[in-house]
Amino acid sequence: MNAALLLIIGIVLFLVAYATYGRFLAKKWGIDARRSTPAHTLRDDVDYCPADAKVILGHHFSSIAGAGPITGPIQAIIFGWLPVYLWVVIGSIFFGGVHDFGSIFASLRHDGKSIGEVVRQNIGQTGKLLFNLFSWLALVLVVAAFADICAGTFAYDPANPDNLTGAMAGTASVLFIALAVLFGIFVYRKNANIAVSTVIGVAALFVCIWVGYTFPVLTLSKTAWIVIVLVYIVIASVMPVWILLQPRDYLCSFLLYALLIGAVAGIFIKHPNLELDAFTSFAVSDGTSIQYLFPILFITVACGAISGFHSLVGSGTTSKQINKESDAKLIGYGAMLIEGVVAIVTIIAVAYTAVQVDGTPAVRFAAGVATFMSGFGLPMKVGTVFIILSFSAFALTSLDTATRIARYMFQELMGKGEKEDQPQFQRFLQKPIVGTVVTVGCAALLMLYGYEKIWPIFGASNQLLAGLALLALTAWFARTGRIKLPTAIPMVIMFAVTLTALVMLARNFFGAGNFLMGGVASVLFILAIVLILTTIKSLKKEARL
Template sequence: MNTLVLLAVCLVILLCGYIFYGRWLVKQWGVGKGDIPTPAHTMEDGVDYVPAKAPVLMGHHFSSIAGAGPITGPIGAAMFGWLPVTLWVLVGGIFFGGVHDFGALFASVRHNGQSIGEIISANMSKRAKQLFIIFSYLTLILVVAAFAAIVASTFGAVYENGVVNEAKSATQASVAMVSLLFIAVAIVFGFAVYRRHTGMVASTILGVGAIVLCMAIGMNFHPFYFSTHTWMWLIGLYITIASVTPVWILLQPRDYLSSFLLYAMLIVAIIGIVGAHPDINPDLFPAYTGFSVENGNGTQYLFPILFTTVACGAISGFHSLVSSGTTSKQLDKESDAKPIAYGGMLLECVLAIITLCAIAYARETGHVKGATDIFAGGIAAMIGAIPGLEFMERSMYTLLVLTYSAFCLTSLDTATRLARFMFQEF
C-alpha cells in the first residue's frame, strides 16, 4: 500500500462523512432552528462566557482536543497493523467520535452552557452528577499529569554525568523558548482584539507573523536549559494561573494562534506524503499482525486494546468535557457547532491517518525513539526525501516537535480549567 493512496482514500471518506452524515445529524437534532441565542451571549461574563468567532473557537477546540492522543494512540495501536487502526479511525470518527463531540456541545448549549455533570443532574439525579464529576475529576488529574510530563520532556535538557549537553538539548531548548515567546504573543493578541478592538484579519496576520518571528528567535537564541523536573514545576505554576484568567486573555488567543501551527503541520505532512509518497513496507509495518500480539507488557489483544489505545484518533470522553466545558461557553451561534465539534473530530482523524503514514516511513529511516521522534522524524524524513528539499529536514523536525508540544500545552490549559469547573460544580 502506498501512503499517498491511503491518505487520499481516507480524506474522501471523512469528507463524505462530514457532508452527508453531519448534515443528517443537524436535521435530526434541529441544530440552529429558531435562531436561539447561545449561552455565550445570554450569560456573557467576560471570564468564561465570551462569544468567539468560529475560526477562533475552532482553533481553541481543535487545539484542546487534539493533544497527544491522535499521535501517540495510533503509534501504540500500530502493533496490530495499519489496517485495523485505519478502519477504526474512519468508522469510529464518523459514527462515534464525531457524534459524541457534536452531541455533547449541542446538549451543553441547550442547557445554558453547563457541563455534562449539570446536564446529568437536570435529567437524572444529583447523585449521578456527583459520581460523574468524581470520576471525571480523577481522570482529568491523570490527563494533566500525562500532558505535563509530555510537555516537560519536550522542553527538558539532556544531562550527561550531571552536566547539560547543550548540543543534544538544542531542539528541546528551542521548543521551550518558542513556547514561552508564544504565550507572550497570545496575551498581546488577546488585548489587541478584545480591548483595542483591532480587526480580526489584521490581528491574525500580525499574530501569525509574530509566531514566525518567535520561531526564528527560538531556533537561534535558547538560553533555558532546565531539567525535565524543573519544567514540571514551571508548567504546574503556569497552568494554575492560566486556569483562572479570563479566556480572552490567554486561552482563546493562544489556542487560536496555535491552530495555525497545527494547520501548518498538517500541510507539511501532506506535502511530505505527496512529495515522497513512500510505500508501506509490509515487513516493517504489516497491514495486520493478528488478534493477539506479544510485546514487552505481555500478550495484547486487539479487543479491547486497539480501541482504548487509538482513543482520541476515533473517540475520546475527554472531548465531551471540552465541548461542554469551554467550547459551549464561547459558541457564537448554533450553526457553528457542526464545523467546530463534528468537523474538529474528523480533522483529528486526518491527523491519526497522517501519523500512520509517519510510522511507516519512520521505521524505514530509523526514527523509533519514542512517539515524538516517530511522528516528527517520519514526516521530516519525507520532506527531506523530496528532491531539492533535503536541507529542510532538520528545521521541519524542530517545527513538528514544537507543534506536538503546542498540542499538549493547549490540552493542558483546557484540562486544568475543566478541572476547576468541576471542582466548583461539585
C-alpha cells in the same frame, strides 16, 4: 502500500461524512441558527464570551487534539497499521464526531453547562455527582499524562549536549505564550481588526519559532520543566478566557494547519510506502505482558477516534463561546474529522519510519513528517523542530484546558451553586484556585509513574468517559423525542471495550504490585457501573410515569 492512497481515501470519506452524516444529525437534533446561545445570554467575558466560528474552531481543535492523536496511534501500531487506520476512520465518523457534536449541542441547550448538568437534568443528582467525580479523576489522568509528555519533550540532556531540539521547542513555546497574551489584549481590549491581527499574530508566531531555533536558551532538565509546566497550568486555568485561552488556541491552530498542509503535501510529493506490516497479531507482547487487540487498540488510539475529554472541552469551554448554534457542526463534528486526518498522518509517518527511528512519540512522529516535508525543500532539522514545537503546543493547550475544566468539576463536587447557606470551609473549597491546586497536586503525584504507565489507564478512563457522555446524550434524546441510535450504538460498544480494559488493567497493576494505579482503575470501573445502573433505573422510572 502507498501512503498517499491511504490519505486520499481517509480525507474523501471525512468530507463525505461531514456533508451527509453531519447534516443528517443537525437536522434530526433540531439545530437552530436563530436561537440565542449561552455566550450571549450569559455573557460575562470571563467564561462566557462569544467569538467568531473560526476562532472557536481553532480553540476547540487545539484543545482536543493535544498529544492524543499522535501518541495514541503510535502506541497502538504494535498491532499493525491497518487496524489503527480502520478504527481512526470509522471511529472519527460514527463515534467521535457524533460524541463531540452532540456534547456541544447538549451543552448549548443547557445554558452552556457541563455534561454533568445534562446528566443531572436527565438522570438525577446522584448521576451528576458520579459523573463529575469520574470526569475529575479522568482529567487528573489527562493532566498527568500530558504534563509528563510536555516536560519530556522540552527537556535538555547534558549527556547529549548537541541535541538542542527540546530546548528550541521549549524556548519557542514560552515566547508563544507571551505572544498569545498580547494578541488577546489587542483583539479583545483594544478592538484590533481580527483579520489584520491574525496576519501579524501568525507571522509573529513563526518569528517565535525562528528565535527558539536560533537561540535555544532554555536548556533545562525534565524536572525543571515539570515544575514550570505545573505552575503555568495553575495560572492559565484561572485567567479569563480572552487573555490566553482563546488567542493561544486560535494561533496554535495555525501551527497544526501548517503541519497538516506540509505533511499532506510532503506525502504526495514523496509517495512513501509503508514499511510496517499491515497486521501483526491479535495478541502482542510489549515485554512485560500480552496486549490484546480487543480492547487495547480501542483505548490506546484514544483521541484519534473518540475521546471523552472532548465532551468536557465542548461542554466546559467551547459551548460558552459559540456565537450561533449552527456553528456547532463545524466546531464539533468538523474538528473531530480534522483530528482524524492528524491521526492518519501519524500512522503514515510511523509506519514509514518504523524500522529507522526509536524514541518518544514526538520524536518518532517528527522523524516521519520532517522526512515528508523535505520533499519540498524544508531542511530536516528545521522541520523536526517545527513539528516537535507543534506537538508540544497542542499538548500545552490540552493541559490548561483540562485543568480549567477539572477546576469546574471540582467546584461542582464541592457544591458550588447548590446552596446559599454553606459552611465556610466548603465555600473555601469552591474557590477556583483551590480546585486548580488540588487537581494539579494529584496529577503531580501520578506523574511519578511516567506517561508510559499512565497512558493505558488514561485511555481506558477517557474512552469510558466518552461512553458515559454518550449515555447522557442518549438519555436526553430519549426524553426529548430525538433520534437515539446515533449515540446509543457507539455508547454500547464503548462500554464493552472500556469496562473490559479496566478489568484487565486493574489485574495487571495489582499483579505488578502497583496498588495506586490498580486502585484508580478499580474506582473508575465501579463508578461507571453505578452510573450505568443509575441511568437505567431513572429511565425505567420515567417510563412508568
